[in-house]
Amino acid sequence: MLNPERRVRLDDVAADVGLSTASVSLVLRGAPGPSAATRERVLAAAERLGYRPDRAASLLAAHRSRLIGVLLDVRSTFHAEFVEDLHETVEQHGYDLVLSTITRSRPERRAVETLLDSRCEALVLLGTEAPAEQLVALDRQVPVVTVGRRLDTTDVDVLRVADYVGVGQSVDYLIGLGHREIAYLDGGSGMIAAERRDGYRAAMRGAGLAAHATVLAGGPDEAAGMRVARALLDSGEPLPSAVVAFNDRSAVGVLDVFVRSGVHVPGQVSVVGYDDDPVARLAHVALTTVRQDTGQLTSHAIELLVERLDGTRTEHREVVLAPHLVVRNTTSPPR
Amino acid sequence: MLNPERRVRLDDVAADVGLSTASVSLVLRGAPGPSAATRERVLAAAERLGYRPDRAASLLAAHRSRLIGVLLDVRSTFHAEFVEDLHETVEQHGYDLVLSTITRSRPERRAVETLLDSRCEALVLLGTEAPAEQLVALDRQVPVVTVGRRLDTTDVDVLRVADYVGVGQSVDYLIGLGHREIAYLDGGSGMIAAERRDGYRAAMRGAGLAAHATVLAGGPDEAAGMRVARALLDSGEPLPSAVVAFNDRSAVGVLDVFVRSGVHVPGQVSVVGYDDDPVARLAHVALTTVRQDTGQLTSHAIELLVERLDGTRTEHREVVLAPHLVVRNTTSPPR
């Protein structure tokens, strides 16, 4: 089965141009030394023979791998976007990416080990759930940047988005439109939910609307949003003029119940989500939401990594970015 | 910056137990030779020292890599599911996966080259768009399985799902419920759209309902679905009792317009999608749709690969799987 046509190796190219493998290697990697004439001949030969360097061999021989490992959950659309951007960014710095996904049968631990075994010089951890001390230990082996999670240690680089600020922006925007009765659909008991809730309360307080602040017990999915919306309709009380939801999914739940019940959005009630989940972008949903800009996120991630790899920084940093509001069709001034 | 604690190597372990690296290597890979007592000592030492084999070195030294490369679009949820399943399946056969994603800045060509450079023994191509002859050329270097695409060559292994059959199942199901006026929302001019359309027509004909077959010019997204639904409402004619849509996204568009216009689904009109896109699974959408079972798909993919790698098969195969209907809440008998 193994086809007879052996892979072209460095010495095949070298033999072809009548030079040593050393020279060819130098040319191929753009290292200084070889003359312009030599470069040209080598490049031509490599091209003609279809030479492709063997990664394993290069990796083994070189002292640096210029590889950055990324831990991700391949099913997360946010991770997908992040990786897409990161690819572009690291290439500009001469690095390459190695992806390792966590799945049902492949725990985070193992995914990270694969990355380490592949000689990655640094790791970007998306959606890690490992305890802080494990991350700190890992960071002693190789620079680590954790993304999107708040960490109670200052011994690892952390890159995250200020949800507190994001929810505040939604609330401020609604207030700017003239809303007063702005209710918040809570996301449950997690750390993220707590931060968003706090952001809501602080923003209402900041606008002198503390008395109007209402937190509705909800959850992180459509079902929770639907439940809360129904409760609102059934309560007999007047509806709030706007609902800020924990995330896009719960917002969609609210939207759905309202639409089916003949409540006009945004005419009667404005609805805001969070995350800019693909579902929020669907033409018929067009949900106003809050977005973490992955481009900005990745450029900071790479900055953190490069600083550490170059050795220009040894202490750890926490970078907190501000998200921004994406206004679509579910918000308008109150009647 | 580089921390002083060097990585533990094979000879560190060997030195620790007072054996040669050869023995340690044999033990670690479970190769026959070493005695039970030796195995135990080596394993213990490796564990204690925290030894992890260097992938690059192993790869370079070993004759086989036991690596399978996967080309994917990290943003596709279908690819994500597939990879998740594939991980599990290949591990059972003693292989490991290397992922390479195609992105904006990283064309398919380059993603595939990375895979080849990483010494993959076989390739699984999800969503490739390369011309058939390129795939055939690639297959001469290393066994290739293309997934999800119909190919006009028999010189590459192809694994795909019979859309023709899937749409037929939807139609048959609706007919079984008592529907007669079943309209089809077309998906445009692609090959996939053509196959699904044909499936619809054939099923209607098969049930003696050829006269009732109606293909509505549409498209592959929500906007198309919305457009068609509005046209249906505005036409003044009675609505069909069921609409089979090209895919879930266009079905959601239809659903949305109907719901907003007070048309009850499934009471007045039943709607069926295709793909079992995550959006179809949302609690408030709960769209009846057609699903390609990724588990079945991956097990066939691995079967195709293993046959080729073992050399038990040299000619090429096309495997066409039947999808299955997922009944949710958008279908019911007609009034």
Added chain:
DNA sequence: GCGCGCATTTAAAGCGCTTTAATACCGAGT
């Protein structure tokens, strides 16, 4: 002519592991 400095090129030593042929060992059989 000769030595010098410079620009090029190359020999050779690995990188950390796998693999195979060869060796060492050990008790059983004669």
Added chain:
DNA sequence: ACTCGGTATTAAAGCGCTTTAAATGCGCGC
């Protein structure tokens, strides 16, 4: 005591590349 047939272990030769020190060639001033 001596060979034989295993079994357990290891020496050593790579895998295909990078990298560094050393070699080579060449033009130039003296």
